[in-house]
Amino acid sequence: MNIMVAYYSWQGHTRQVAEMLAEKLDAQLVVIEAVKESSVPVEALKAFFGMKSDIKSCKTDLKEVDHLLLATPVWARHSPAYLNKYISLLSNTSGKSYSVMAEMRSKGADITIEQIQKKMAKKQMKLLITGITLEKEVNSGEFEKTVSKMVEYLKENI
Numbered sequence: 001m002n003i004m005v006a007y008y009s010w011q012g013h014t015r016q017v018a019e020m021l022a023e024k025l026d027a028q029l030v031v032i033e034a035v036k037e038s039s040v041p042v043e044a045l046k047a048f049f050g051m052k053s054d055i056k057s058c059k060t061d062l063k064e065v066d067h068l069l070l071a072t073p074v075w076a077r078h079s080p081a082y083l084n085k086y087i088s089l090l091s092n093t094s095g096k097s098y099s100v101m102a103e104m105r106s107k108g109a110d111i112t113i114e115q116i117q118k119k120m121a122k123k124q125m126k127l128l129i130t131g132i133t134l135e136k137e138v139n140s141g142e143f144e145k146t147v148s149k150m151v152e153y154l155k156e157n158i
């Protein structure tokens with residue numbers, strides 16, 4: 001099974017989660033990079049209104065991929081404009097499965113995941129599992145248990 005972990009991270013927390021997921025799943029890791037980030041309030045507004053912002057070129061074709069795992073920070077209870085852009089660029093998605101790992105400080109992951117689900121449904125992709133990590137768990141290293149739970153499930157169900 002070919003698994004791809006694609007993540008966006010501004011301050012490094014989601015990167016740590018995504019890197020551990022990719023390592024444990026023996027998956028390909030794709031970094032979603034902003035062409036240029038704006039200020040925190042502007043980024044929050046763009047996320048809240050479901051906007052898209054330009055990203056650097058990266059793998060968006062799922063032709064050779066069986067499962068896509070998206071890892072994203074929660075911004076203003078929504079996904080960052082860069083993740084939204086990445087989703088819009090995905091191709092060869094129909095009938096494939098995906099998972100979401102949302103990283104946040106305290107609240108909003110559920111709404112964020114719901115919004116991502118709506119976007120992914122338009123790509124005819126099926127949600128397998130979701131997970132949530134907290135910034136403080138990433139800082140303390142405790143997030144490994146959340147990662148391991150998702151990895152175990154994916155290894156049994158993909």
Ligand SMILES: Cc1cc2nc3c(=O)[nH]c(=O)nc-3n(C[C@H](O)[C@H](O)[C@H](O)COP(=O)(O)O)c2cc1C
Nearest residue numbers: 009010011012013014073075076077104105106107
């Ligand atoms: C623009 C912006 C908006 C944010 N909004 C939320 C939020 O609604 N809820 C929350 O729990 N954390 C929020 N956060 C905190 C991030 O989700 C948290 O710091 C996360 O660890 C960042 O991931 P990163 O280090 O991979 O960028 C926000 C951070 C930024 C920069």
